[in-house]
Structures are given as structure tokens and as C-alpha cells.
Amino acid sequence: MFKVMYCERCGDVGYVFLRRKCKNCKIKLKLLPEEMKQKYNIFEESWDEIGVKLNTFWHTFDEELNLRKEYISRTDNFVMNELINNPVFSMEEYKKQLEKQYEDEIRIAEMNRRELHERQMKHLAAMQKEKDRQNCIPRCPICGSSNIQKITIGTRAVKTAAFGVVGAVDDAGKTYKCRNCDSKF
Numbered sequence: 001m002f003k004v005m006y007c008e009r010c011g012d013v014g015y016v017f018l019r020r021k022c023k024n025c026k027i028k029l030k031l032l033p034e035e036m037k038q039k040y041n042i043f044e045e046s047w048d049e050i051g052v053k054l055n056t057f058w059h060t061f062d063e064e065l066n067l068r069k070e071y072i073s074r075t076d077n078f079v080m081n082e083l084i085n086n087p088v089f090s091m092e093e094y095k096k097q098l099e100k101q102y103e104d105e106i107r108i109a110e111m112n113r114r115e116l117h118e119r120q121m122k123h124l125a126a127m128q129k130e131k132d133r134q135n136c137i138p139r140c141p142i143c144g145s146s147n148i149q150k151i152t153i154g155t156r157a158v159k160t161a162a163f164g165v166v167g168a169v170d171d172a173g174k175t176y177k178c179r180n181c182d183s184k185f
Contacts, residue, residue, distance in 0.1 A: 004043040005029035008086055010093035011079035012101075013042065024097045027088075040078040047074070061113045068105035072098070140178035140185065147179045 006013040007022035007029055022029055037044045050067050076098070083089045137146050151171055160168040174184040 004032040004037065006032050006078075006083075007097075008083060008088040009090050010097040011075070011083050011089065012097050013075045013078060015043070024100070025090075025093055036078060036082065040074055040081075042074045042078060047071075061109060064109045064112060065106065068109060072101055072105065138176060140176075140181060140183060142183040142185075143178060143181045145178055145180040148176045149179060151175060151177055151184065 002015040002017050004013070005016045005020075007025060007027060009027050010022060010024045012022055012024055013032060016029060020029055021027065032043065036042075041047065050070060054064060054067050079094060083094075084091075138148060139146050140148055151174055156168065156171050159171065163170075171184065177184050
């Protein structure tokens with residue numbers, strides 16, 4: 001199960017599954033007490049609500065970035081109030097870790113924005129393809145109906161045999177016959 005742990009040196013706070021050392025400075029992580037989660041609103045219900053919002057695609061790039069900054073600011077409050085006086089804490093390491101975290105959050109937000117844009121483009125392409133497909137259906141120029149039938153060579157041959165040249169002239173240059181208004185075009 002995931003545990004919320006933090007690094008005393010660089011102030012990195014996050015869910016941890018198997019790893020027991022800080023990914024930034026490689027020292028042993030400490031378990032974040034429940035009262036600290038509640039006090040700083042990190043890794044609790046409102047934290048999870050932000051995570052849910054981040055996993056939906058209804059927001060703009062700026063809104064997503066603001067939500068990600070909210071994540072960082074909550075952990076920043078914890079670090080500035082609880083770890084700053086710890087002798088192991090290094091402000092330099094914290095700033096480095098924070099800068100890396102901001103870069104990661106921006107990269108993730110941009111990746112999500114590109115993914116959303118690609119989804120929208122695919123959806124628009126599919127809609128355009130369907131529209132083009134519907135526009136390629138021949139329609140009667142008189143009544144606009146798509147209920148038409150092709151005038152086949154067999155039909156022309158039968159008319160020519162039955163009515164002679166007069167039967168052939170009736171269908172000359174025509175390809176379709178409308179089943180609604182009987183016009184030929």
C-alpha cells in the first residue's frame with residue numbers, strides 16, 4: 001500500500017510504494033503523520049479532489065497549471081513551517097527539488113494539453129470524414145431525396161429492345177432515377 005512520506009533534507013513529500021529513500025538526495029524517508037496531513041491539507045480529501053480534477057480534461061492549460069501549483073504550495077507550507085528548523089534540512093536542496101517539481105508539473109500539464117489537442121483533432125477528423133461520407137451520397141437535384149437507383153446497362157438494353165431508339169433517347173446521358181419524383185439525372 002502507498003504511504004505518504006517526506007524527506008527531511010530536501011522537503012520532497014509524496015506517495016511512496018516500495019522506495020524508502022528520497023529520489024532527490026537519497027536519504028531515508030520519514031512517514032508523514034496524519035495530523036500533518038490534516039493540518040496542511042496534503043494527501044487528504046481535498047488533495048484527492050484536486051487529483052480528480054487534474055485527471056479530467058474539462059480545464060484549460062492555465063487551470064491545470066494552477067491546480068498543480070496548489071499541490072506544490074500546500075507541501076511548501078508544510079516544509080516552511082515544519083522542516084525549516086530541522087538541522088538536516090537544506091534550503092539549497094529544497095529549492096533544487098522545488099524547481100525540478102515545477103518543471104515536472106509544467107511538462108505534465110503541457111503533455112496533457114497536447115494529448116487533449118490530439119484527441120480533439122482526431123474527433124474533428126472523424127466528424128469531417130463522416131460529413132464527407134454523407135455529402136458523397138448522390139441526391140436527386142429536383143427533390144433532394146437520397147432514395148435513388150442507378151440506371152443500369154441492362155435497363156437501357158431492355159428499353160432499347162422494347163421501344164427502339166425512342167427508349168434509348170429517354171435515358172441518354174442519365175445515370176440515376178429518383179424513386180420519389182421519378183426524375184432522371
